[in-house]
Amino acid sequence: MGKVISYLRDRRDAALIASACVLLIAAAFKPTLPMPRNIYSYILVADISQSMNVIDTNLNGKPTSRIAYTQYMLHHIVANMPCGTHVSIGLFAGASVAALYNPIEVCSNYAAIQDTIDNLDWRTAWSGNSRVRESMLTLARVIRAFPEPAQVVYFTDGEEAPKLHAFNTKDLTNFQGGNGWLFVGVGSEKGSSIPKLDDKNQLIGYWSADSFAMQPGIAQISEANIGVRDNNVASGEGDRYISKLQEDYLKSLSKEVNGDYVRADNLQRILSAMKNQKPARRDIAPYEIQWILASLAGLLFLMAYFPKKPFNALSKWLSRKRIV
Structure with a gap:
């Protein structure tokens, strides 16, 4: 052992490279340090209504449905969450939101969340x-049942079906769901037909405009509570209902509850908006330090190839240049 230490003392470059290798090995084990930090808890709500089957988004240059695009964004959002973050996945359809589980720690349950x-x-x-x-x-009641507060990130195209009118527009003046909700708008404002699919996910036509007709009165409200669209035959080319991202509506809705709105076309913008949401609590949580160890290892590798006295070496090099 003494010979090794003596060798490394005389060989500065070998000592630095050996130290860098030790740091890289340590980083491979993903060490953490307990540190006080903000703990975030989220419920990521995905709209699974049929308008989310509209193909008006793009992934890697290919046309994609809104729901597939939502899945893509959710995968990357969860992948960017630091350990200690808690997350639940919620589903929205009709007038209800169902949380599939209480918020769970993202790193220890990563595979289950992604699945x-x-x-x-x-x-x-x-x-x-x-x-x-x-x-x-409904979502506000779901969150109140969680063991700790959770912030909402709501992925939707904002499509209201049936259309809102004086009889079926809920008053949110005294909304008790908390503030800071984030609405993420999915889709295009150009507008496209809503595909009508069978139970095997095969296209059988498109939803007609009659399926979304606005009929004020008790009958319309009752039908909405039942939750049934008019499942008539596939519409013709000119009878299709055109669905589009209701961006202005979602912006207005977010303001009513002191929330925020962002479009789903930029992952970093969504992550930045999520960081601005209020944390669930401040607590001791593991802080990953492998990136620090890897950075130090890289620095040591560079130092191994630098001269012991860089300023003297630079001065000699400049002197040679003058002579030449």
Whole structure:
């Protein structure tokens, strides 16, 4: 052992490279240090109503449905969450939001959370309608049942079906769901037809405009509570209902509850908006330091190839240049 130490003392470059290797090995074990920090808890709500089957987004240059795009974003959001963060996945359809589980720690349950996102499907919806505004009241009750506060990140196109009117617009003046909710708008404002799919996910036509007709009165409200769209035959080319991202509506909705709105076309913008949300609590949590160890290892590798006295070496090099 003494010979090794003596050798490394005389060989500065070997000592630095050996130290760098030790740091890289340590970093491979993903060490953590307990540190006080903000603990965030989220419920990521995915709209699984049929308008989310509209293909008006793009992934890697290919046309993609809104729900597939939502899955893509959810996968990357969860992948960017630091250990200690808690997350739940919620499903929205009709006037209800169902949390699939209480918020769970993201690193120890990473595979389970990602598997949940993989299996998001419009066929699991319990209702044909989509009542975004009314669902917020249900979601607020769901969050109150959690063991700790959770912030909402709501992925939706904002499509209200049936359309809102004086009889079915919920008043959110005294909303008790907390503030800081984040609405993420999915889709395009250009507008596209809503595909009508069978139970095997095969296209059989498109939803007609009659399925979304606004009929004020008690009959319309009752039908909305049942949650059934008019499942008539596939519409013709000119009868299709055109669905689009309701961006202005979602912006207005977010302001009513002191929340925020961001479009789903930029992952970093969503992550930044989530960081601005209020944390659930401040507590001792593991802090990953492998990136620090890897950075130090890289620095030691560079130092191994620097001369012992860099300023003297630079001075000699400049002197040679002058002579030449």
